[in-house]
Structure formats: C-alpha cells, structure tokens
Amino acid sequence: MDTVTKKPSVGLFVTCLIDLFRPSAAFATLRLLEMAGCAVSVPDTQTCCGQPAYNAGDRKSAEKIAKTVIETFEAFDYVVAPSGSCIGMLRCHYPEIVKTNKAWRERAENLAKKSFELTEFLVDAVKLEMKIPQPARRIAMHDSCSALRELGVQRQPRQLLPLTEIENSDRCCGFGGLFSVKYGDISGQMADKKAAAIQASGAEVVTSCDFGCLMNIEGRLKRLGSDIKVRHIAELLAEILDAP
Amino acid sequence: MRPKSHAFRSAAKDALADETLQDALKLFATGFPEKRRKAVAALPEFEALREAAVLIKDHTLAHLDRYLEQFTDRVEEAGGHVHFCRTAREARETVVAICRKQGARTVTKGKSMVGEEIALNEALEAAGITPIETDLGEYILQLAKEPPSHIIGPALHKTKDQVSDLFLEHHTPLGFDERQEEGEALVAEARQILREKYFAADVGITGANFLVAEGGSAVIVTNEGNGDLTMTCPNTHIVITSIEKMVPTLADMTVLMRLLARSATGQTMSVYTTLVSGPKRKDDLDGPENFHVVLLDGGRSALLGTEQQDLLRCIKCGACMNHCPVYGAVGGHAYGWVYPGPIGAALNPALIGLKESRHLPEASTFCGACEAVCPVKIPLPMIFRHWRNQAFEKNITPFFIRMTLKLWAFLALRPRLYRRFAAFAAWGLKKSPPPFVKGWTDARDFPKPEGRSFHAQWQKRGGS
Amino acid sequence: MTTDRQTFLAHIRNRISHREKPELATPRNWPSPAVAKGSREERIARFIAQSKAHKATIEHLADRQSVEGAVCDYLRTLNAPLQAVAAPALKGMDWTTLDVAFCTAGEGDRVSLSEPAFGIAETGTLAFFSGPKTPVLLNFAPEIEIAILSEDRIVGGYEDIWQRLNPAHMPRAVNFISGPSRTGDIEQTMYLGAHGPKHLHIILTGDQ
Numbered sequence: 001m002d003t004v005t006k007k008p009s010v011g012l013f014v015t016c017l018i019d020l021f022r023p024s025a026a027f028a029t030l031r032l033l034e035m036a037g038c039a040v041s042v043p044d045t046q047t048c049c050g051q052p053a054y055n056a057g058d059r060k061s062a063e064k065i066a067k068t069v070i071e072t073f074e075a076f077d078y079v080v081a082p083s084g085s086c087i088g089m090l091r092c093h094y095p096e097i098v099k100t101n102k103a104w105r106e107r108a109e110n111l112a113k114k115s116f117e118l119t120e121f122l123v124d125a126v127k128l129e130m131k132i133p134q135p136a137r138r139i140a141m142h143d144s145c146s147a148l149r150e151l152g153v154q155r156q157p158r159q160l161l162p163l164t165e166i167e168n169s170d171r172c173c174g175f176g177g178l179f180s181v182k183y184g185d186i187s188g189q190m191a192d193k194k195a196a197a198i199q200a201s202g203a204e205v206v207t208s209c210d211f212g213c214l215m216n217i218e219g220r221l222k223r224l225g226s227d228i229k230v231r232h233i234a235e236l237l238a239e240i241l242d243a244p
Numbered sequence: 245m246r247p248k249s250h251a252f253r254s255a256a257k258d259a260l261a262d263e264t265l266q267d268a269l270k271l272f273a274t275g276f277p278e279k280r281r282k283a284v285a286a287l288p289e290f291e292a293l294r295e296a297a298v299l300i301k302d303h304t305l306a307h308l309d310r311y312l313e314q315f316t317d318r319v320e321e322a323g324g325h326v327h328f329c330r331t332a333r334e335a336r337e338t339v340v341a342i343c344r345k346q347g348a349r350t351v352t353k354g355k356s357m358v359g360e361e362i363a364l365n366e367a368l369e370a371a372g373i374t375p376i377e378t379d380l381g382e383y384i385l386q387l388a389k390e391p392p393s394h395i396i397g398p399a400l401h402k403t404k405d406q407v408s409d410l411f412l413e414h415h416t417p418l419g420f421d422e423r424q425e426e427g428e429a430l431v432a433e434a435r436q437i438l439r440e441k442y443f444a445a446d447v448g449i450t451g452a453n454f455l456v457a458e459g460g461s462a463v464i465v466t467n468e469g470n471g472d473l474t475m476t477c478p479n480t481h482i483v484i485t486s487i488e489k490m491v492p493t494l495a496d497m498t499v500l501m502r503l504l505a506r507s508a509t510g511q512t513m514s515v516y517t518t519l520v521s522g523p524k525r526k527d528d529l530d531g532p533e534n535f536h537v538v539l540l541d542g543g544r545s546a547l548l549g550t551e552q553q554d555l556l557r558c559i560k561c562g563a564c565m566n567h568c569p570v571y572g573a574v575g576g577h578a579y580g581w582v583y584p585g586p587i588g589a590a591l592n593p594a595l596i597g598l599k600e601s602r603h604l605p606e607a608s609t610f611c612g613a614c615e616a617v618c619p620v621k622i623p624l625p626m627i628f629r630h631w632r633n634q635a636f637e638k639n640i641t642p643f644f645i646r647m648t649l650k651l652w653a654f655l656a657l658r659p660r661l662y663r664r665f666a667a668f669a670a671w672g673l674k675k676s677p678p679p680f681v682k683g684w685t686d687a688r689d690f691p692k693p694e695g696r697s698f699h700a701q702w703q704k705r706g707g708s
Numbered sequence: 709m710t711t712d713r714q715t716f717l718a719h720i721r722n723r724i725s726h727r728e729k730p731e732l733a734t735p736r737n738w739p740s741p742a743v744a745k746g747s748r749e750e751r752i753a754r755f756i757a758q759s760k761a762h763k764a765t766i767e768h769l770a771d772r773q774s775v776e777g778a779v780c781d782y783l784r785t786l787n788a789p790l791q792a793v794a795a796p797a798l799k800g801m802d803w804t805t806l807d808v809a810f811c812t813a814g815e816g817d818r819v820s821l822s823e824p825a826f827g828i829a830e831t832g833t834l835a836f837f838s839g840p841k842t843p844v845l846l847n848f849a850p851e852i853e854i855a856i857l858s859e860d861r862i863v864g865g866y867e868d869i870w871q872r873l874n875p876a877h878m879p880r881a882v883n884f885i886s887g888p889s890r891t892g893d894i895e896q897t898m899y900l901g902a903h904g905p906k907h908l909h910i911i912l913t914g915d916q
Contacts, residue, residue, distance in 0.1 A: 014698050019699055022694060023695070023701055026698040042707065047655070052649065056636065057631075057641060065653065065657060145613070172569045172611035175609060183253070183683070187683070188686060190570075223687065223689050271895055289740070296739060305724070306728070308724060313717060328711045328717075329711065338709060427895070431891060434902075459875040459878045467890050468904065469848050470902070476848065477845070493736065495735070498738070512832075513831045513833055516885060516904065518882065525880050527840035528843070529796075541719075
C-alpha cells in the first residue's frame, strides 16, 4: 500500500449524545478530519457504543452492541469520535466485554488500537500541523474523566488550542451518565462545584473533549444565570480554522 | 456495626443538606489530596513501589494459607496465641472471652476498623467491660455515639466547635468544666483524661496495619502514640485484625509501608510504626504478659480466587475516599457501614451482601480518581461494574430501570428504528425534558437539541 | 467459638487452589529510594533534615562528654525539672547534675532519656529495639523524650535495619519513631503531643 499518497480512512463515530443534542460538533469533527487529510466515512449502522448498558450492569446488551460496533468500524484505518468516554469504551472496555471469545477478543483489540478521541487523533495519529490562530476569547478547559484517566488525553487539546486552566480541572463534573439522574442531588452538587471553578477562572467559554460533561456543565451554568458559553472542542477548533 | 447502606439515597440527601457537615467536607477536600500529591512528587520511586506492592499482595493472596500458617507458628513460638475466626460473631466472642479470663473491667482501644466491623464495643459493654477509645478521633466519636466516617480520620466530619461542646458535656463530671475552644487545649484535655486510662486498663486492643509472616509480627501505625500506650501498658494485648493484612517478609512490608503514609496523609512516615512480635520477654521492663492475635475472615475468603480478589490488596490508606468526589459531597456516614467511599462501595457488597449495599457501587460516575491514586492499584471502577452487573442479573436493580435499559438496548441494536426514535426524541426534547429526569432538572437545565439529529441531517445531504 | 486452625486454613487453601501461584524472587529486590543509599555524610545530613521536617529538634555534639550538659540546658529551656527516667543502656554515661532513674516510664514521668538502636536517614526516623536495657514506654509515656544517638548508628534505609535483625527472633517490639506525637483529628489541623511525647529532642554525638 502506498502510504504516502493514500488518505487514511476514518470511520467517524458520532456518539449518541452528539447525534441527538449537538450535531454541529459532529459536523465540526468531520470538517477537522477532512482538513487533516483523511477520507472520512459515517457508517449508517452506528448508534451508540453501549456504555449506558455496560455501566448499568446490562452486560449482555453491552456485548451485543460492542460486537455491532466492532463489525461496523473494523475495516477502517481509524475510528475517531469527538468523545473520550465513547473511545474509552471502545479502547478499554470492548476487549474486556468480549473476552470469553478469543476471536472476538482479537477483533476488539484490533479495533482498540485504532480508536482515537478527536484531539489525540489530530495531535498523535495524523500529527496535524496547522497554525491555529490565537482565539479572541478566553477558553477554559475541563478535562473529562474518561479522556484523562482512561485515555491519558491531557496534553493534546492544550497543544491544539491555548486554554485557560481552571481549579481542579481533573475533578469529575458529576455527569456520570445515568448517575446524573439517579443521584441527581449528588451530581448537582458536583456540577455546582465545577461551575464555580469555571466562573472563578474568568473564562468566557468552557470546552471539553466530551459532550456529556458539557451538557451537565451547561445545564448548571444556565441555571445559575451565567452567560459563559459551552462549546465542544471540535466546534471551537473548526470555527477558528474556518474563520477568514 | 449494623449496616444502613440500603438507606444511602436518603442519607446522602440529608448529608447534602447538613451545613455543618458540608463545612467540614470543604476543609477535607483540599487537605489530603494536596499533601499526597507533594509526597508522591518527592519520591521518584513511588510508581515502582506501587507495582512492587501489587506483586507482593497478589503473591501473598495466592499463598495465603501458607503465610497464615507461618505467621501463627512464629507468634506461638514467641509465646503468643492466634485465634481463627470465620465470622464477626466468632471474633467478638473470642475477644470477650480473653477479656473475661483476665477479669478485665476496662479495656483501652486503638483505632481498628475490624473492631468496628465486628461491633466490638457493643459486645464488650454487654459483657460488663468498659471499652475506652484512645485515638483522638475515635474518642470524640465514642462521646458522640457515632460511627467513624473515614478510615484514617474517623471524626473528620466533626467541626472543632462540635468537639468543644462534646468535651464540655462529657468532661465536666471529671472536673474539666471550662469550654475549651482552642484545638491545642482540646488535645491537652483529652491527653490528660486518657493518660490514667492507659495505665489502669486490664487489656489493650489494637488493630494492625500489616502482619509479617516471617517475623510473626503485627505492624501498628499511628501518629498519636495511642496504639503503643494501649498495647504496652496493660497486662494483655489483643490484636484484632483480618487475614488480608498478611505479607511474607519484612522487605515486603517495607514496600507497603513506604506507600501507606504517603497515600494516606502525605507524610513520608507516620510518627509511630511498631512491629510487635509476642508478649513480654523474660527480662523486659515493660510490655504485656499475654499476647493474642484475633484473625477475622468475615467474608473475605469468599473473594479469594475470584476476579474481585484484588480488593484484598487494600492497605486501608483512605486515598480513594480522599479523592472521591462522591465521598467529598456526602461524607462517610451516608455509606452506612464501616468502609465508606470507593473501597467501601467495592468491598461492602462482598461483606454485607449486595441487597443491602447495591446503591454504593451505583453511586459513582466512574471518574476513576480512586483507581488513579490507589497505592495497590485496585481496579475499583471495574469492581463497581461487576456489582452492578450482579444486581442487574439477579433482578436487584429496580424493574423500571431494567426495562428502560433493555428497551434502549433494543433500539441501539436496530439503527433504522433508532433513527426514528432519535427524530422523535429531538422533537420532544425541544419542547420539554421528560418527567423521569427530575434528578437532573432539580439542579440543572436540561439540554435542548439544536434541531434535527446529526444522522437525519446527514442522510438528507445524501451522506456527504 | 473460634474455628480450629486446620479447618480455617483448609478453607482458605480450597479457595485459592485453582489460581495460578505467582512467585517472588528470594531475596527480594524491591525498588528502594535512592535517598536511602547515601554516603556517611549524606546520611547524617539527611537524617538531620528529615528529623526536623518531622518537628523533632536536634543538636549535634562532637562527643558524648557534653551530653549531660546539653540535656540539662534543653530541659531548662522547657522549664522542666532536671529529672529523668532513662534506658539502662545509658548507665555507662556520666550523670551527675541530672537526677536519673534507670527504669521504664510510668504515668507520672515527664522526661525520658532513650537510646535508639539506629537512626534512619531516608525518613529521619529513630529505630528502637525493645529489651531489658531499652524499655518501650520511655518512648511513649513522658511528655519530653531525649534520644541520644551516635552518628555511626545512622543507616540509610529500612533495608539496613532488617539486615541487623533475624526475622525468626524479632525483638518483642521494634519502634520506628518519626518526630513527636501528633494528631490531625480536629479539623485536619496538626497538634503536637496527642498521647506520646510532645517534644522529641535528638542529641546526635560524634564518634567517640
């Protein structure tokens, strides 16, 4: 294979939350991947990574979903999602979920190796070398737990964009999927602490690699009457690069 | 201790509304993690020690019978006794019987989580023996008639003001009738009162941080020195501990010791680390005549040989709870049993049953902060998932949640149906959030979709 | 009431019999801190710095002749009586001004003189081995403990201590002590002198 000229094929995993709530982040991701010289496809058999089932203890459903995701994406050179949490699922948990079957385990491990969260893909896999102009606004970064602790993504978003640090940026915002509804009061207090740290940073915008965290943070900021904007990092990057 | 973990949700709610507790937790959130971070940064070998610790513990657990045997032989050679107890009840009865045989009226106690686990104080009191807690935190709680809320700082949920009130109330009959407001004066007052208790007690009971098989040694770590006074002054010393504290050699113990204080309080070493190996020797000038080790299984052996065996690596440093945002929000009491925080959420289902404790592994965002700081790398989030899976499989998870998940999984496996559902959801959520997300909307606005779903837009564009 | 030893152990054995049995190298070769392996001078310097970090006070004397004077001076600064209980191990030294009783410490004793077996540079820790000449309570009962340690007893790390002990015949108690007693149980603030000594003074003596 001629690796110099052939564009790497990327399967874009949209993620269920972004599909439903923030399609613009997925379009931004597409745009960034194309700018980075990838041949991007959006397989139409994708739905969700199965994390809600897996985390709620429904392992059997999680296994079925994991297998369809593996089938859907294993032919690509890479699978990229604008989400640390979904990629964490593909990379860290699929091999565990299907571990009792050797063939499936190998397929899961193969997929795991080529699964990337967007910012780590841009920085580490395709080594995007683009001049990113200084953004006009102060942008605070919230490290999502999955991106940070499952994938080790911390340096990459900061390498792409100048970001303002907030206090306890590595502390969970309280989202946790179903946790945010089931233990809404605990989750709400955690979100409040996160919102306070963001407000204290003096930022006008807050961003993250995960939309789950962002919708939690945005919900709390809105409730507090704050006018801090909440944007997915894909949206910010695409906006800045597209600006005239 | 009678478990109250089933009431986690209401206990958590109360904890969130308790302003005094929230003040105490605010202090707590900044203290230990920062101290630990500095201590770890100052020891380049920390990560290598963690890896060694995992090897040591895994090895020990795989040969636990052998090391228990070696430890017992050594203790007996030194003139001590080891008692094997499968259940909390056996352990309680054993301790009470030893105390009775000594004709004990008062017993001093060092901090012991196993002691809490087997409800030792209640058993001693029922036998007409007065237990006196000597760790300052435990002493405060004994006065307040409360269980500990943290495994290394049992009274961290109490404010200084509350301690002042407690001391005034309980020490007035002893002649201390002035309300002390300075921490130093409170500590001095407790010191004075407990001093004579150490020397008057008939039996001293401590826990153990480690047991060293090759030396027949119990290792007891404190900062206050209360453990040493407790074990040295009375005629009888009882170590009440559990089987997973075992390590083979002194060299192995050293690895864990180097991790323990740094992970717990950010100290390089706690002030007092004592290895005690048997009773007083022939020409010794002090030390107890009788030395007993009460070894509790208490459900731990059921974890041996399973995927959750890693839990038995725990060295009870408390780092997981110090870094847990859920613990930081609700404190330790909400967990409803001896071990709070992530280790409790992972361990308690094994020790007190999943029915009682199913909320604990559910009350996690899977943020992974616990696993990241655990000195023995216990995969806590994976163990939470295991218990959630068990709860789901055994129908302990409520019916409504199970059905919702099944329905959702049904859709996730059928992309075309899923798209229709997404279109419906996008339309519905534009109008108002669904009623079952009240937990969310109490504190936050629910997100509104931008418009049509990504896939709907993508399809319309013809997929390019 | 208890489970008998054989039944208990058989149950444990039964639980783990199907698992693989990871072995460890003997003797062990665990990572140990580089700071535990310095030269004599480095060890002494680190021991002093680490002891101070634990809030022990320390004074360095050229030899053992001037120990008694130093002890008395130190006690005067604390307005303490010139009276102490001392480890019988210290009998060989000259005690003329100080009123010394060679025994263990009891409830009413305010000052003790102790002789640690070793000082550990790695963490600024004193190591005591219990025995007829080194009773344990000297380290815990009094309010003021003065530990007399000779420079050449300062070792690098804990491994050096284990080398000098036979695990099959451990002293009844090995006490590692790093600074004076303290508690953080009230609002995480540190207060000294919780139950053990409030003052730990180390007199480090040169090689005589």
